[in-house]
Every structure is written in structure tokens, then in C-alpha cells.
Amino acid sequence: MASLSEIPGAVLDDRGLRHVGSPVAEQRRLASGTAVAPLGDRRVVSVSGEDRRSWLDSLSSQALTHLAPGVSTEMLILDPQGRVEHAASVVDDGETAWLIVDAADVEGLAAWLTRMRFRLRVEVQDRSADLFVVGGTRAAVSGLPAVAPVWIDPWPDVSPGGWAYARVDPHPGADRDWAEAILDAAEFDALVGRAARGEISVAGLDAVEALRVAAWRPRVSVDADERLLPHEMDWLRTAVHMSKGCYRGQETVAKVHNLGHPPRRVVALQLDGSDNVLPVRGDAVRAGDDVIGAITSVAVHHEEGPIALALVKRNAPEGVPLIVDTADGPLAAAAETVVPADAGATASVPRLPRLGRRRSAE
Template sequence: MTGFGQIDGVVSDGDLISHFGDAFREQRRLADGAALAPLGDRTVIEVAGPERLSWLDSITSQAVGRLAPGESTELLVLDPQGRVEHAAGVLDDGASTWLIADSGDAEALAGWLTRMKFRTQATVDVRSDLALVGYIDGGAVASTASAAAYAPHGVPLVWADPWQRISAGGHQYAQVAEHPAADFAWRVALLTTESADALAASLDHDALAGLLAAEALRVAAWRPRWTTEVDERSLPHESDWIRSAVHLSKGCYRGQETVAKVHNLGHPPRRLAALHLDGSDAVLPEPGAPVFVGDDEVGHLTSVARHHEDGPIALAILSRRAPIGDLVVRADGIDIAASQQVIVPADAGATADVPRLTRLSRRPSAPDPRDSGAEV
């Protein structure tokens, strides 16, 4: 545990700090860029070696082969059927590539990468000695966090979440005039244990926020995570993850045929929606709570939060055929009314003005053993 867990008033479970005494106030300050949040639920993986970027480019959904030092992006690892297996933020410093993964996925992702190395000149190491803090850029804490960031090769390790805008090669399915992520300038600084302790000791209590605050801002921005929005059926299209983590015009990678097919033909099996929940009940439903239209179960909650302005909010994965309109969330025998805002339309891809991928019928003359049975 870093020094953040020793601060008076902290409510935590090990390295997972829920709040520092006032979750709503912390959330407002975090949104204003005046506070930072220790992210004990994320883990860093370091990938080093001269072939690291070309190798990661060949086995993941994102084009990272020419990633410049200090540049950030995001990648997914898909199975041969195009389903999401792993997800990570990506930052390169010219000598190493740093992956930021949800802690529940980090060991499995590192293990998969290690198995895929074969003769590639790259090493994969889980860096449990590093801590992470998140904040909104442009505020009072940004320079403090950046100055404390680990810089083993001269580049401060601060990841800029690409979710704020559509990445090069990506596409947005959400049909909104202004995406709620437009103000979500989320940054994550990587710290040594020593610098994390020094940072914790130097900050005023008002400059700290817990995971409850960070999650509320994420849910309000419709931002998917591996921990919450991914299950054994998840396609990147369903949560609009092509926006930031999939490059539609890069070369072959495992699962690319499904990505192209669903993108070109449209109609992903499920779709992510944002819900505003009836706030009359003091208890929030838990993730996994079923969502109904009448007597028909049409999906389940994936993320739930209390927002300082919007009140109880949630993300839910719904059947493509779920009606657009009000829903009911059933939790502990209680029905909670929910108004729905569509994130991914039922016909996502089919009616969008998008480039049509031409690689669907291309196959390499000889299989690449690194694809491990991949469809390309």
C-alpha cells in the first residue's frame, strides 16, 4: 500500500481506495482538475525490446507500429471470433511500451503476450512496483502529477486516455451532437512507490479523490472498461470501443475478420446504453442486475455510479432488439425505473457512413504461427 492509504479519513480495501471521506465533493474536484485519484485497481505491464511495437501491432487491434515517444493509444486483444479477451492503455517512451490494464486482467494479458513472443525480440514484465494516479488534465494537479511521473528513459510516463475523441482509424457509432467524453481529458501518471509516497505526503486533503469519484466520471463519459463491460461474448462494436481501440484500416490480426464483418454489415448482437436511474431509492442496484421491458429481460447493468450532477447513472448491455425507451432495472425484488439514452444504435455500422473494409476475403499465403489459429 502506498502513502495514499495512510491518509486520515480514507475508506479503502487494501490498495482500493473508495473515497477520502466525501465522495461527492471529491468527484466535483476531480472533474474540475483539482484532485487526483489513486488507481489501485490498475496494473502496469512493461514491454521492452527493439521489436516491441511491430510485434504488438501484429497481434492486437490497434496500429502501434509507429507510436512516437510520449504518444498514447489503446489496444484490444481479440479471440479468433473477434470477442474481447484483454484491453490496455498504451504509452511508449522510445525504449519501452507501457500497458495499463485492469488488475483483474493484467496477469492473464502478460501471460498471453509472453506465449505469443516466440522469437520476437521483446520482454514482458508485470511492474507491480509502480503505482498509478488518475486526474483530469488542465487543472491544478496536472503539473504536480506530471512532475512526479516515472521517467526511466527521459519521457514522463503520463497516459492520455484516447476516449476523449475518435482515434485515427477508429469510428464512433454513437449518434450524438456532442459526445459526453468531450470534456473527459483523463490522464494516468505512472509513479514509483517512492514518488507515490512523496506525492501523497505533499498533497492537501482537498486534492485527493477515490475510485467512486473516478468511476462516476467514467460512466458519465460512456467509457467502457475490461472489468465492467467485457464478458465472454463482448465484441468491440457493442460498446463503441472501435472509437478508441480498433484501427479499421490496419493489417491482419486475430479476430479482424469478425471486426470487419460486423462493421461492414452492421447489427451487432448487443448494444451499450446509458441509463438514468430513479433516485428515490437510497440503494443503488449492483452491476449484473437484470434490465426488463415489461416481463422480458433484455440485458443487464455493467457499471453503476452516483454522479454529482446527474444522480444515479449506469451503463447497460442490452439485446440489439431491446426497444428504445424507458426500461426497468430489477434489484432485490424492487423495480427501478430507468430512462435510456442510446450509445450504440441497433443498426450500428449498417447505416453509418463508414469506409468498407476490403480485407474480409484476404488470407495470407502461409499461416503466421503467432496468430495461434487466428482468423484474418
């Protein structure tokens, strides 16, 4: 079996192929469709059985009961307070719903789904041992011998039932062309062998992440903490159906969206690259002396340079210089609003007259 380490220039870690010598050049090849990326930080869960779509619909934030074969979407599993616990990319082939999941999340999601089966006609399988995920543009992955329909990332389009908070036009992810294919072990081995012989071009996870961060695209294993509401990452646009039936956490989702505001909001940061210093996830973000939030994702983009996503307080000041506290010292940053401070409160709630005033009028 071919090994990723046999690919010329390969640098690996416990997540998989980080890069093959030039993450910046790899981004360009990925974006142009001339390279594909082995996604060692993704896993696959299959859900089969007659009740699979209605069952997943009842558990998740997405409307899946009538999901047509080959149509791509994504779903979130929320806790009773509406906080994000799990996330999955979803595509169904007419017999099986295929879930592409972050590696760090797959064990927890598969176990939770298994516990929730009850007497329904569904079967949940963690396919991490025998299936592999490869990403790239739609054209780049469409020719791969996938075992399931190719999942096409809906981001940043607003899916049916979704809602967008970001007000920029065009959205930085508007030109994002991203898809993921599921390969069996033999086909993945063949792809790695071709890359090792120089017959195809591959890119690493550093390039994949840079394109994701530049598009403001959230990811559960990186951008979520134990408090994350989907509103805070502008995740209602692709992962939440606002008018579907009841599911766990729905009350909070509706209440925050219709009557309140998310307590935090994501911002995109342009980082000072003059000293070649990069923050890491969790580094504090300050406005003056006040800590207003923390870094979630960091990357070096082939056009924008060092960039990051951060979750900040809803009332954090806008249009002011920010500082990121790194292990190597303070780092200057400029923020662009993704989720605005007034996001939410979309319902038109009639103002009722105060009881005292009504009585005095009588």
C-alpha cells in the same frame, strides 16, 4: 512507507482508496484539476525491445508499429471470434511501451503476451510490484514525477482508423479531461504522505468511476463479459484501427462492422434515485416483462445522480421506460441510446441480379 489509510477520511477496500468521505465533492475536485486519484485498480506492464511496437501491432486491434513517442492510444486483444479478452492503455517513450491495465486483467494479459514472444526482440514485465498509477486531469498529473510519458485518454475522440457509432452531439464525454501517470514506489509513497498531511487533495475510485460512466467510457474489467464485441460498447472509436494489418479477431470485427450489426448494444441509464437504491453489475434490465439485458457499470454522478451503463439486445425497444431488477426490488430507469440498433453494415454492397432473372432476360 506511507499508507493510504493515513489519509484523513480514507475508506479502502481490496481495490484501493474508495473515497475520502465525500465521493460527490471528490468528483468536482477531480474534474476541476484540484485533486488526483491513486488508482489502486490499475497495474503496469512494460514491453521493451526493438520489435515491441510491430509485435504489439500484430497481436492487437490497434495500429502501433509507427506509434510516436509520447502519443497515447489504447489496444484490445481479441479472441479468434473477435470477442474482447484484454485491454490496455498504451504510451511509448521511444524505448519501452508502457501498458496501463486493469488489475483484474494484468496477470492474464502479461502471461498471454509472454507466451506470444517467440523469437522476437521483446521483453514483457509485469511491474505491479514496483510501479503505481495516479489519475486526474492533464494539468493535475503533468507535474507528477512520472517514470514514463503521461497517458492521455483519447476518449471520446475518434482515433485514426477508428469509427464512432454514438450519434449524440455533443458526446457526453466531449469535455472529459483524463490522464494517468506511472510513478515508482518512492514517488508514490511521497504523494500519499503529502495527502496524509493535507498538502494535496486526493479522490477515490468511486469518483473516478462516476466520471467514467457519465462519459460512456468502457472498461474491460467492468463492462466486458466473455461475449463482448468492441462494437457493442462503441469501442471502435479509440481502440480499433479498421484498416490496419491482420490480427486475431479482425475478420469478425470487419464483418460485423461492414456487413452485419452488433448483437448487443450499450445504453446509458438514468436511474430513479428516490429510494437510494442502486443496482449492481449483472442485474437484469427489463422492458415490461421481457429481460433485454444487464447492468455493467453503476455510479452516482455529482450532476446526473444515479447512472449506469447496460448491455441490451440489439432489437431492444427504444424510448420506453425500463426496469432494473435489484436485490432491493425493481428500479425505474430511462435509457439513452449509445450504440444504435442499426450500427454496423457500413459497406455499400452491390446487389447482384438473381440468376433466374438474368436467364429470363436472355
